[in-house]
Amino acid sequence: MTDYALIIKQIQAFAEVSADCIALMANVSALLYHTLKEVNWAGFYLVKNNALLLGPFQGNIACVRIEKGKGVCGTAWAEDAVQAVDDVHTFAGHIACDSASRSEIVLPLHRAGEVVAVLDIDSPVPARFSAADVQGLSQAAQTIEQVIEWGAEQ
Numbered sequence: 798m799t800d801y802a803l804i805i806k807q808i809q810a811f812a813e814v815s816a817d818c819i820a821l822m823a824n825v826s827a828l829l830y831h832t833l834k835e836v837n838w839a840g841f842y843l844v845k846n847n848a849l850l851l852g853p854f855q856g857n858i859a860c861v862r863i864e865k866g867k868g869v870c871g872t873a874w875a876e877d878a879v880q881a882v883d884d885v886h887t888f889a890g891h892i893a894c895d896s897a898s899r900s901e902i903v904l905p906l907h908r909a910g911e912v913v914a915v916l917d918i919d920s921p922v923p924a925r926f927s928a929a930d931v932q933g934l935s936q937a938a939q940t941i942e943q944v945i946e947w948g949a950e951q
């Protein structure tokens with residue numbers, strides 16, 4: 798079981814040093830990538846010029862730009878809803894960045910009620926993300942929203 802309470806404390810500790818959007822996202826990516834088991838990509842996309850642009854991440858090189866409503870990330874943005882996909886091969890429009898990815902979770906991040914970024918985590922294991930992961934990561938996303946200093950573009 799992942800200790801999400803500890804992850805949340807670590808995110809708060811990062812923000813005490815600097816809550817700068819890029820610095821915080823970079824360290825949260827590293828934290829999630831190295832803490833969560835069976836994960837091959839963890840990172841952020843930020844809304845810029847009406848698309849999602851690749852932000853800080855850990856893992857293989859990834860697609861740089863995702864349109865609203867496209868892929869799992871663009872769907873999380875368009876629907877403003879967490880997407881937990883047990884098998885990416887059955888998700889219509891899934892954007893395959895790393896062919897090893899089998900399951901994926903994407904959580905929208907808000908500023909003043911608007912989605913301004915998403916947190917994306919991929920796993921090589923089907924159905925990697927349980928209800929407990931959805932809950933824990935949703936709390937982590939909420940913590941990020943509470944502490945982050947967004948850039949001028951967000």
Ligand code: SME
Nearest residue numbers: 859868869870891892894
């Ligand atoms: N699979 C995502 C694209 C981003 S990569 O997983 C890092 C999607 O369908 O939106």
